[in-house]
Amino acid sequence: MKLFYLLSTVAFLLSACQKDQAVGPDNLLYQRWSIYQTKRIDDNAWMMYNVDASYDTEYRPDGTLVYRRNGQVINPCCFPSKFLKTDNLLQYSEWTPCNYVLCAQPNSATITKLSNSLLELNDGIRITQYRPIQ
Numbered sequence: 001m002k003l004f005y006l007l008s009t010v011a012f013l014l015s016a017c018q019k020d021q022a023v024g025p026d027n028l029l030y031q032r033w034s035i036y037q038t039k040r041i042d043d044n045a046w047m048m049y050n051v052d053a054s055y056d057t058e059y060r061p062d063g064t065l066v067y068r069r070n071g072q073v074i075n076p077c078c079f080p081s082k083f084l085k086t087d088n089l090l091q092y093s094e095w096t097p098c099n100y101v102l103c104a105q106p107n108s109a110t111i112t113k114l115s116n117s118l119l120e121l122n123d124g125i126r127i128t129q130y131r132p133i134q
Helices: 002-016
Strands: 032-040 055-059 065-069 072-074 080-086 089-095 108-114 119-122 126-132
Touching: 065 080
Parallel strands: none
Antiparallel strands: 032 055, 032 126, 055 065, 065 072, 080 089, 089 108, 108 119, 119 126
């Protein structure tokens, strides 16, 4: 009986140390993502995006970000051009300045979900979900 309790305790401790399965392997990040919905941290209602064009962001393994509008590469102001991934944290850098506008975007975001079909980022203000471009 003591052996059973010992094995049960060891199994429980090992299962508690498993990596968060909501966040998949790094290679899933490195693709093109289109914003799907967003909400404020303290809100329950998701806001859907229906914009005038198709926008996406590509995360590349070399740490660069590429933005597209209707498939054409663009260089939007107030958006970073580089990122550094450490565990589940994305730190953004090299912001493109805007004329006549003060940029106030978050400098980092935490990956809370990453799968073949969903990327969810929490920047401390908003939770934003993205879907891959097929």
